[in-house]
Amino acid sequence: MSIFLDKNSTVIVQGITGRDGSFHTKQMIEYGTKIVGGVTPGKGGQKFENTVPIFNTVADAVAATGANTSVIYVPPMYAADAILEAADAGVKLIVAITEGVPVLDMTRVYPFVKEKGARLIGPNCPGLITPGVSKVGIIPGRICTPGNIGVVSRSGTLTYEVVYQLTRAGLGQSTCVGIGGDPINGTNFLDCLAAFEADPQTKAIAMMGEIGGTDEQDAALFVKNNMKKPVVGFIAGQTAPPGRRMGHAGAIISGSSGTAAEKIQSFQDAGMGVAKRPIDFVELIKARL
Amino acid sequence: MNIHEYQAKEILRNEGVPIPPGEVASTPEQVEAIAKKYGTTVVVKAQVHAGGRGKAGGVKLAKTPAEAKEIAKAILALHIKGLPVQKVLVTPAADIASEAYVGIILDRASKKPVFMVSPAGGIDIEEVAAKTPEKILKLPIDTRYGLEPYQASRLGFFLFNDVKQVRAASKIMQQLYSAFMKNGCSLAEINPLVTTPAGDVVALDAKMVIDDNELDRRTDVAAMRDESAEAPSEVAARNANLTFIKLDGDVGCVVNGAGLAMATMDLVKYYGGDPANFLDIGGSSNPEKVVNALKIITADPNVKAILFNIFGGITRTDDVANGIVTATKQSPLKVPIVIRLTGTNEEIAMKILQENGFSASSDMDEAVKKAVELAKSSVVTPSAARGA
Numbered sequence: 001m002s003i004f005l006d007k008n009s010t011v012i013v014q015g016i017t018g019r020d021g022s023f024h025t026k027q028m029i030e031y032g033t034k035i036v037g038g039v040t041p042g043k044g045g046q047k048f049e050n051t052v053p054i055f056n057t058v059a060d061a062v063a064a065t066g067a068n069t070s071v072i073y074v075p076p077m078y079a080a081d082a083i084l085e086a087a088d089a090g091v092k093l094i095v096a097i098t099e100g101v102p103v104l105d106m107t108r109v110y111p112f113v114k115e116k117g118a119r120l121i122g123p124n125c126p127g128l129i130t131p132g133v134s135k136v137g138i139i140p141g142r143i144c145t146p147g148n149i150g151v152v153s154r155s156g157t158l159t160y161e162v163v164y165q166l167t168r169a170g171l172g173q174s175t176c177v178g179i180g181g182d183p184i185n186g187t188n189f190l191d192c193l194a195a196f197e198a199d200p201q202t203k204a205i206a207m208m209g210e211i212g213g214t215d216e217q218d219a220a221l222f223v224k225n226n227m228k229k230p231v232v233g234f235i236a237g238q239t240a241p242p243g244r245r246m247g248h249a250g251a252i253i254s255g256s257s258g259t260a261a262e263k264i265q266s267f268q269d270a271g272m273g274v275a276k277r278p279i280d281f282v283e284l285i286k287a288r289l
Numbered sequence: 290m291n292i293h294e295y296q297a298k299e300i301l302r303n304e305g306v307p308i309p310p311g312e313v314a315s316t317p318e319q320v321e322a323i324a325k326k327y328g329t330t331v332v333v334k335a336q337v338h339a340g341g342r343g344k345a346g347g348v349k350l351a352k353t354p355a356e357a358k359e360i361a362k363a364i365l366a367l368h369i370k371g372l373p374v375q376k377v378l379v380t381p382a383a384d385i386a387s388e389a390y391v392g393i394i395l396d397r398a399s400k401k402p403v404f405m406v407s408p409a410g411g412i413d414i415e416e417v418a419a420k421t422p423e424k425i426l427k428l429p430i431d432t433r434y435g436l437e438p439y440q441a442s443r444l445g446f447f448l449f450n451d452v453k454q455v456r457a458a459s460k461i462m463q464q465l466y467s468a469f470m471k472n473g474c475s476l477a478e479i480n481p482l483v484t485t486p487a488g489d490v491v492a493l494d495a496k497m498v499i500d501d502n503e504l505d506r507r508t509d510v511a512a513m514r515d516e517s518a519e520a521p522s523e524v525a526a527r528n529a530n531l532t533f534i535k536l537d538g539d540v541g542c543v544v545n546g547a548g549l550a551m552a553t554m555d556l557v558k559y560y561g562g563d564p565a566n567f568l569d570i571g572g573s574s575n576p577e578k579v580v581n582a583l584k585i586i587t588a589d590p591n592v593k594a595i596l597f598n599i600f601g602g603i604t605r606t607d608d609v610a611n612g613i614v615t616a617t618k619q620s621p622l623k624v625p626i627v628i629r630l631t632g633t634n635e636e637i638a639m640k641i642l643q644e645n646g647f648s649a650s651s652d653m654d655e656a657v658k659k660a661v662e663l664a665k666s667s668v669v670t671p672s673a674a675r676g677a
């Protein structure tokens with residue numbers, strides 16, 4: 001088992017002929033992901049790498065392939081439309097990799113996706129991977145190994161760092177999810193923790209948060225009240241100054257809210273393990289298995 | 290992106306919000322001339338991207354043009370939170386009967402723009418929220434529908450009793466919402482929204498923050514950026530497509546990815562050092578980015594050691610290695626450099642670095658510890674630069 005992504009996931013790529021889309025489609029196919037189609041308006045009828053059929057619209061792609069998952073690599077100004085299109089076509093898992101989507105666009109997208117009953121991951125995220133089975137997005141496959149640790153994070157390379165440490169220490173992963181660094185994203189920590197709690201394969205969870213917002217605090221409350229599985233958390237940005245956007249659009253301390261200290265406190269209050277350094281995950285998780 | 294008060298007021302004026310006249314000046318003489326023209330008591334307000342202008346002495350009343358000139362001289366010499374004041378806004382002083390707060394923020398929790406209004410205006414709204422939350426009305430807006438008239442009316446009634454003032458305020462809510470959406474704001478506020486003794490409702494101060502992600506499709510908004518009001522290193526970084534934030538420490542950090550960049554800064558602190566900056570070179574591995582990153586970091590005289598932390602996923606570590614070699618050939622480093630690389634093409638990267646006299650580690654903790662030690666015991670010589 002795993003969360004969100006398994007062997008039955010059939011995937012289309014929106015923006016398959018673009019620079020990033022084509023590169024990562026090849027990587028996903030190589031990893032074993034079931035890529036059943038691509039969408040690039042105006043290139044319908046062509047084939048990607050002589051094998052993957054390209055469609056003009058997501059509706060066409062879904063009708064022809066029955067895809068249940070879509071991954072989006074279109075430029076930021078078109079990303080909102082691409083998400084809406086996927087949700088409207090009945091895609092159930094939508095993974096938006098694109099960085100730089102205007103936040104106001106997401107205020108229209110989020111309720112629409114919810115109403116359609118779809119799950120959106122991202123935007124501004126590395127996607128997700130169920131090691132040995134499938135990956136959707138850009139997480140490098142070779143740093144992961146199958147196992148029973150669930151990983152969820154707001155970051156890309158920090159996730160890779162921790163997953164790499166886990167893999168080296170023999171701690172394989174059930175699913176790794178990058179939920180993205182934007183202020184409004186489709187899936188939050190709590191959604192992932194609930195899914196990991198329900199997943200029989202997952203035995204413990206590593207969670208990498210950062211400054212800004214209250215998502216981590218809400219997640220900590222959920223851990224305290226609703227979870228039996230151990231969760232170890234980390235917060236990036238302990239040295240970040242208030243009021244500055246630290247790369248991720250969502251990584252900003254507003255006034256006195258969203259600080260690393262307040263998030264770490266909420267982890268402690270929930271009885272979670274608190275990793276002070278990325279490397280600390282290994283020992284803290286081992287001690288809780 | 291921050292814009293100045295006078296720019297935010299211009300936007301709101303164009304939407305129809307009643308705002309007293311005002312003019313921008315950059316010399317005391319200009320301020321004197323403007324005050325003379327108004328022929329009344331004026332307020333001179335520092336235009337700088339920092340909160341707490343009033344407390345810092347950046348907002349003052351002047352009864353005469355001569356006094357306005359003197360005050361302007363003092364304000365234009367100020368640094369507020371490290372930023373020099375280069376412009377002031379001169380506006381006739383208004384008679385105030387009451388002060389209210391009106392703001393819209395893009396709220397993460399509700400995933401909507403949220404109106405926040407309070408009859409207790411003119412002061413820090415966070416303080417009102419903490420001490421007297423009942424004095425604030427919060428109203429999330431579904432952007433698919435926009436601000437409906439009944440909602441604008443509800444906000445107006447929360448602020449005022451007089452129906453004429455309620456109607457005036459409701460209209461201002463619509464205008465503020467329209468400005469918020471048109472300009473791609475993450476925050477727009479009028480504080481204070483005042484009533485005058487004659488009963489008029491007027492906006493005396495305005496603030497807007499634009500979502501950086503909007504700037505590509507709103508060139509008119511992007512054109513309002515005042516680069517002279519920002520730290521020069523941050524302007525240079527933005528023009529080189531790097532995300533850079535200057536801090537006070539002495540370990541210069543170059544990292545790929547925002548989360549790892551923050552975690553690296555934190556680790557510097559963990560091992561007893563102080564990061565000199567946040568710098569994310571992003572996902573692409575263009576060697577040019579590395580060259581620009583090193584230029585910006587080495588321009589900071591506080592930097593005593595440079596730390597690279599690269600986890601190659603999409604980023605190819607050999608590209609980063611080539612960037613380091615190119616950059617240091619162009620302008621040799623005067624401070625030691627510690628390099629941590631792992632991931633995509635790590636072996637090739639290590640070879641490139643070794644052939645050019647650099648050593649590198651694949652362990653993050655080891656590299657950070659070393660950079661902190663070197664910054665502390667820094668001896669600035671060319672051999673130190675190579676020997677790290």
